[in-house]
Amino acid sequence: MALAKSISKAPIKTMIKLGLMTLYLCHVSFAYSGTSKASEIRICTPEWEYYAQRDGNGLYHELWKEVFDAYGIQASVLFAPYKRCKELARSGHVDAFPGGYRRDINVGNLIYPHWYIGVDIISVAYRKGTISSWTGTSNLSGKVVGWERGLQFDVAGIITEDIHLEEFTHLDAALMKLNAGRLDFILDYRQALESTLAELELEESIVIRANVITGQEYFMLFHDNEKGRFLAEHWDRVMRKLSDEGRLHYLYSKFGDESY
Numbered sequence: 313m314a315l316a317k318s319i320s321k322a323p324i325k326t327m328i329k330l331g332l333m334t335l336y337l338c339h340v341s342f343a344y345s346g347t348s349k350a351s352e353i354r355i356c357t358p359e360w361e362y363y364a365q366r367d368g369n370g371l372y373h374e375l376w377k378e379v380f381d382a383y384g385i386q387a388s389v390l391f392a393p394y395k396r397c398k399e400l401a402r403s404g405h406v407d408a409f410p411g412g413y414r415r416d417i418n419v420g421n422l423i424y425p426h427w428y429i430g431v432d433i434i435s436v437a438y439r440k441g442t443i444s445s446w447t448g449t450s451n452l453s454g455k456v457v458g459w460e461r462g463l464q465f466d467v468a469g470i471i472t473e474d475i476h477l478e479e480f481t482h483l484d485a486a487l488m489k490l491n492a493g494r495l496d497f498i499l500d501y502r503q504a505l506e507s508t509l510a511e512l513e514l515e516e517s518i519v520i521r522a523n524v525i526t527g528q529e530y531f532m533l534f535h536d537n538e539k540g541r542f543l544a545e546h547w548d549r550v551m552r553k554l555s556d557e558g559r560l561h562y563l564y565s566k567f568g569d570e571s572y
Contacts, residue, residue, distance in 0.1 A: 353385055354390065355388070355410070356396070356397035356406040357410050358391065358397065363567075364391075371567040394411065398533075401533060404535045407534060410530075411463075411464070413464075413528055425544040427547060428529035428530060429530060432525070433527075435520055436498070437490060439517060442496060449473055452497055455476065455496035458478045458490070459480070459498065459500060460480060461480065465527065468528055471525075
């Protein structure tokens with residue numbers, strides 16, 4: 313009888329083991345599936361000098377390598393105008409785009425992480441003699457003001473004055489227009505303005521007021537789905553790690569960006 317009981321219990325134990333093994337394999341399969349969804353990230357960005365250049369150079373390219381490529385998530389970059397990138401991210405044709413503000417998620421299908429990608433710390437360039445001194449953004453009122461296409465300082469509420477906006481693609485060409493009197497002011501980031509002005513040898517005729525306008529934090533905005541939420545959480549984890557190690561400050565300082 314004892315032998316019979318032992319034999320009868322064997323299939324039950326086997327079934328339990330098989331059941332547990334099945335649950336384990338399901339768990340592994342689900343975990344692997346989640347990882348496979350994040351084996352790449354499709355990023356859309358405007359072409360921004362010193363940040364996201366078509367030749368693969370710039371702060372954001374280096375940051376994406378550290379945050380994504382270093383962890384087996386291959387970053388592929390598509391270049392397009394800012395509004396197009398935003399729409400592609402909303403529709404899920406790409407996973408993320410840089411330069412979005414918190415208010416942008418109000419349009420739907422977008423989420424932002426905790427760690428921002430930058431802060432609008434803006435410098436101003438103008439011809440000597442245009443104004444006696446810089447007193448604030450009120451100096452821009454009624455003037456022809458240029459900034460790089462996609463920066464959206466007006467949409468972000470940083471510049472609220474009534475201006476005549478001229479967006480540009482290349483800063484060197486814009487500075488030449490400024491020097492010729494076809495622009496009154498240019499808003500950009502200090503490093504870009506100072507280095508480009510030096511290359512053009514226009515330091516004697518153009519004034520730069522560095523870091524005189526402070527705006528908002530802006531973010532990598534992700535498409536709001538399972539993959540996008542995973543990528544946003546991954547972004548926060550790695551950015552925190554890079555910050556703790558001092559690597560984040562090093563990268564931003566390398567490009568003259570004072571966001572971190």
